[in-house]
Amino acid sequence: MHSLQFTAESSSKGVVERDFVVGEVPGVLWSPASGADRAPLVLMGHGGGNHKRHPAMAGRAQSFVAGCGFHVAVIDAPGHGDRPRTAHDEQEVAALAAARAAGEPEGPGARRYSGYLAELAVPEWRATLDALQELAEIGADGPVGYFGINLGTAIGVPLVAVEPRITAAVFGLHWPDDLAEKAKQITVPIEFDMQWDDEDIPREAALALFDAFASTEKTLHANAGKHHDVPRFEVDSAARFFARHLGRVLTSPA
């Protein structure tokens, strides 16, 4: 087992940001600046083609840490961010770019590549969680949530299906093809985001994936608009969802 090594630290607006590595996998941990007492941890998966420091990740982390007092951790998916791309990664990325340039649907390629990435990423996330829980401010028995849409769902659904330490999750924007069978194994509370006018993911496909979760508490949020138009208020909603399920009271109106 690899332990977690911090490689950089900075602080802004009450949030401490620390770069880390666990083995070969680089990540960022955002934490409340005040207080070393144990707080819930939210693991966050980034979208396809993005990385751990994408503004969407940093913005959500700011909201969750400052608003809810959580720790938030993001790691780069294989072939993303600061990680090397293999020949296979290059090939899949080129195929996606070619589909986009030709005006063809990216879905088939995105599903194939994200399924490949998920097989690599699930054990990386579990090792990262092992290492994070060694930290005194997180601890081995604190509540853990997962938040990831898009590629973050392709990786998160198989992760949550096998990882009993994760007790609440926000998913969305994906197809049921490779994920529905895994979703049927998930029973923890779920919030699921879809876009009602998604140009890539048919409405029926998104509804089928939501339907597959075995969770007795699950909520679908479908917003008018296209794939990339998920409204910002869904991040606030996710923060309240985690506050309900991970047991931390909101410190400001989210």
Next chain:
Amino acid sequence: MHSLQFTAESSSKGVVERDFVVGEVPGVLWSPASGADRAPLVLMGHGGGNHKRHPAMAGRAQSFVAGCGFHVAVIDAPGHGDRPRTAHDEQEVAALAAARAAGEPEGPGARRYSGYLAELAVPEWRATLDALQELAEIGADGPVGYFGINLGTAIGVPLVAVEPRITAAVFGLHWPDDLAEKAKQITVPIEFDMQWDDEDIPREAALALFDAFASTEKTLHANAGKHHDVPRFEVDSAARFFARHLGRVLTSPA
């Protein structure tokens, strides 16, 4: 035009509650105890077989007034609460009770009766809104929202379709049969609640009604559970929806 007559007043936990009548129609207006400055108004429609003082109405009013600083008004639907039942009302209520006793679906009777009630209730709501806007603490040009699920949607959809003063609405738990054509005339922001395992309203029917709204900003909230299991956090969500659209900042985490 009838003006609004107050008939009783009480106060509790920072909320003033005033009974009123507009012509033959009785209602309740809940308002913030402090400050006579103008504040947004939320009109609230009660469910079938309920009335203006049902605990669900009083609870939501408390949340909206204390949490958001809104005024909240509810009136009794025809044949409900303090209003007389006609022979036709008695007949429809008996038909619903008979269907329930026989284990038959209540949907057909509920749709027929609620369509009848909506035709009576829409002009009553418009006259009530006229009278409420005569009050100094509400005013003629302040923002107005509407919140009603179930019978509150059967009445609210045709109301919002013809009432330009209402600029945001929360609906849910109804069939598209009589409402989809009216929903197509609605363009204001909408939040729509459905139950994923509703025993009365088929999933496809609820999705079809949500789909019918012409609003460019609309959000579907589908929760696991049966018809009467709408989670309490949807009231908090509705409060935040109105705070976004009616322009009042939340005064406490909702």
